[in-house]
Amino acid sequence: MLELESHVKLQHFVTVKELHDDQVRALIERAIYFKNGGAIPQFEQPVYVVNMFFENSTRTHCSFEMAERKLGLQIIPFDPAASSVKKGETLYDTLLSLNAIGVNLAIMRHQENEYYKKLIELEPMQKLAIGVVNAGDGSGQHPSQSLLDMMTIYEQFGTFKNIKVAIIGDLSNSRVARSNMQLLKKLGAQVFFAGPSYWYSKEFEEYGEYLEVDKLITQVDVVMLLRVQHERHTKETGFSAVQYHEQYGLTLERYGKMKKDAIIMHPGPINRGVEIASELVEAPKSRFVKQMQNGVYMRMAMLEAVIAGRHLGGL
Ligand code: CP
Numbered sequence: 001m002l003e004l005e006s007h008v009k010l011q012h013f014v015t016v017k018e019l020h021d022d023q024v025r026a027l028i029e030r031a032i033y034f035k036n037g038g039a040i041p042q043f044e045q046p047v048y049v050v051n052m053f054f055e056n057s058t059r060t061h062c063s064f065e066m067a068e069r070k071l072g073l074q075i076i077p078f079d080p081a082a083s084s085v086k087k088g089e090t091l092y093d094t095l096l097s098l099n100a101i102g103v104n105l106a107i108m109r110h111q112e113n114e115y116y117k118k119l120i121e122l123e124p125m126q127k128l129a130i131g132v133v134n135a136g137d138g139s140g141q142h143p144s145q146s147l148l149d150m151m152t153i154y155e156q157f158g159t160f161k162n163i164k165v166a167i168i169g170d171l172s173n174s175r176v177a178r179s180n181m182q183l184l185k186k187l188g189a190q191v192f193f194a195g196p197s198y199w200y201s202k203e204f205e206e207y208g209e210y211l212e213v214d215k216l217i218t219q220v221d222v223v224m225l226l227r228v229q230h231e232r233h234t235k236e237t238g239f240s241a242v243q244y245h246e247q248y249g250l251t252l253e254r255y256g257k258m259k260k261d262a263i264i265m266h267p268g269p270i271n272r273g274v275e276i277a278s279e280l281v282e283a284p285k286s287r288f289v290k291q292m293q294n295g296v297y298m299r300m301a302m303l304e305a306v307i308a309g310r311h312l313g314g315l
Contacts, residue, residue, distance in 0.1 A: 009309035013302050014116040014134040015141045016179045021186050028151045030301040031294065040071060040300075044314025047071075047307055049105040050078045050098055053135065054085075057109055059268050059292055060135045060144060064107050067299035071307075076103055092119055092128070099130040104312050105303070106132050113138035131306040139173050145267050146179035148298040150187065152291050153222060156263055160187035166216040168248060169195045169226030169275055171204060176267045177226055181207035192216050195226070195248050196239075213247075217254045225250060225266045225275040241274045250276040255283065263287050 008026045016024075034040070049068050053061050068075055076098070080086075085094055095106055108116070116132050136142045150160075157163050165184055171177050171193055181204060184191050191208030193200055200210050217223065228244060245251065250264065255277070258264075264276070264286045272278040281288055308315050 008305040010305045011309050012116070012120050012132045013143055013306050014120065014132060016143045016146050016183050019183070024147065024150060024183060024187060027147055027298065027301045027305065028154050030304070031151050031297040032155070034300050035294070035297040041304060043072060043307070046074045047105065047313045048074045048076055048103045049107065050076045050103050052078050052080060052106055052108040054080045054108070054110045055136065057135065059295060060109065063292065063295040064135060064144070064299050066296045067303055070296070071300055071303060073303070091115060095119055095130050096128055099128055103130060104310070105306060106130050107135050108132060109135040111138050113140040131310050133302060133306060136175055138175065139178070140175050141179050142175040143179055144295065144299050144302055145176050146183050147302065148291055148295040149180055149265060149267070150183055151294045151298050152265065152287050156287070157221065160184065160189045163189045163222065164192065164220040165189050165222040165224055166192045166194055166220040167224045167226065168193070168213060169199070170228050171195060171199045171226065172201050173199070173229045174226045180224065192220060214254070218257050218259070221259065221262050223250060223258065223262060223264045225264065227267065227269060228271055228274055241271070245274050245277070249274060250280055252277050252279065255280055255285070258285060265291060268292065
């Protein structure tokens with residue numbers, strides 16, 4: 001059985017910022033090992049996990065739950081709408097309560113950027129001993145999406161060195177974009193940005209160059225499309241779905257201009273006919289379905305890293 005590499009043992013998994021490139025590579029290897037039917041660790045003691053999704057989710061929520069079931073973890077149901085958070089209980093007190101009951105890990109998605117800081121930066125007096133895995137915080141980070149994206153790129157090209165990736169669309173609102181630009185740069189890929197200029201921000205300059213969609217589409221190896229996040233927009237975008245598609249989306253015409261071996265990625269959910277022509281969602285170059293399949297195995301690797309880091313399950 002391939003042992004979990006010693007350097008992927010974490011107390012929490014909340015951002016990709018602190019990950020070293022060798023940790024990312026080890027997580028990818030581990031996820032591929034699980035995908036190829038590698039032996040699943042047998043925990044000697046039960047590990048209790050709670051999935052706390054304060055924002056809607058299909059892929060991340062179900063994929064974490066599938067990963068937990070494959071690892072043999074014990075899932076304690078939690079419905080934010082029916083929880084005492086609705087009565088005003090803080091996130092910290094909620095985790096304190098769940099931890100007192102015996103929960104070891106909390107997988108959390110929350111609308112507030114960096115919600116996890118107040119949970120994991122503990123004062124010495126605090127008693128909380130629960131591992132937090134970030135399933136997406138506001139427009140901050142989406143570590144599990146980013147790592148499954150890296151796995152998908154690695155499976156396709158076998159390397160990150162000089163792979164050209166265009167991240168296109170609603171950049172400033174996207175936690176996927178933030179996590180991915182950080183990891184791609186760390187791993188040696190070349191990052192480019194495109195989309196409406198008012199969604200581009202100076203904070204992205206250190207990661208890559210902003211260019212016109214039509215200049216990029218013919219050159220890059222990965223066309224990474226982002227969902228237009230209407231729910232995070234505070235003012236009207238000023239264009240219709242049709243106009244966005246024509247100006248910035250992956251149209252059939254742009255698809256025809258992509259490099260022969262280039263791939264399309266999208267974290268989902270997809271606005272069909274906006275970021276991408278509906279016919280292209282399952283086109284030969286699209287890795288949308290593969291990304292979701294890889295997500296289960298990558299989340300198994302991430303959960304295992306925190307279980308090992310906290311010496312849970314008898315590890
Ligand atoms: N990619 C992603 O986070 O999808 P969900 O919002 O459905 O989890």
